[in-house]
Amino acid sequence: MSLKKDLRCPHCEGREVWHIAEMHERGEAGVLERPIQPLNVVLQERFFKLYSGTGTFETYICKGCGFTEWYAHGLDELHADEKHGVRLLDGRAAEDGPYR
Numbered sequence: 270m271s272l273k274k275d276l277r278c279p280h281c282e283g284r285e286v287w288h289i290a291e292m293h294e295r296g297e298a299g300v301l302e303r304p305i306q307p308l309n310v311v312l313q314e315r316f317f318k319l320y321s322g323t324g325t326f327e328t329y330i331c332k333g334c335g336f337t338e339w340y341a342h343g344l345d346e347l348h349a350d351e352k353h354g355v356r357l358l359d360g361r362a363a364e365d366g367p368y369r
């Protein structure tokens with residue numbers, strides 16, 4: 270059961286669901302042209318100490334209990350970065366492995 274698919278909360282059975290198409294955060298102070306910006310999934314280093322955001326979040330929130338489902342979008346350019354804890358876990362690899 271999921272808020273997104275069923276419009277029913279798996280925790281409290283609530284049927285009223287807030288949909289937030291894109292989660293935002295406050296922009297850089299004093300930068301008036303960008304008072305708000307998307308909350309990014311990760312910040313990735315493009316050049317030396319210059320970071321740009323990758324990915325955005327959509328959420329479904331139960332009005333009754335606040336349970337929240339997060340869905341990430343725009344991750345095509347995401348790359349693994351072990352140093353910063355970004356890893357792609359592949360469940361298929363475990364299934365195909367030698368130790369079935």
Ligand SMILES: [Zn+2]
Pocket residue numbers: 278279280281282283331332333334335336
């Ligand atoms: Zn709920």
